[in-house]
Amino acid sequence: MKKQKGLTLISWLAIIAVVLFNAIIAMNVVPVYLNDHSVKSLMEALETDSSVRGATPKKIKDTITKRLRVNNVYSVTKDNIDIKKIKNDYVITIEYEPRGKLVGSLDYIVTFKHEARVAAR
16 A cells, blocks of 8 residues: 655645635735835934924924825825924824725734934924
């Protein structure tokens, strides 16, 4: 009697189904994390940017919004940007929840929050 070598057809189909499901999830969720990386980079650059030092909160919000649009990040709106004055600094917080469809009735929700400090006048 010969011993079986390799996988059966059903085993291959199961493996392919799992790989395809993971690929679909990755194709939908990876762009969300790439957009968040752009937001995170923007917030880190904001702390050392001399053009926003001493600016008004409205000008800071406009600058952030313009830079996000340049990077094609549309999941963050002006409503997601919060600016509070603490002593001599502005604390800028961006908190947002991108949502989307995975497969059929499965959805995803991801929550992100980033903060930066900018010197006030």
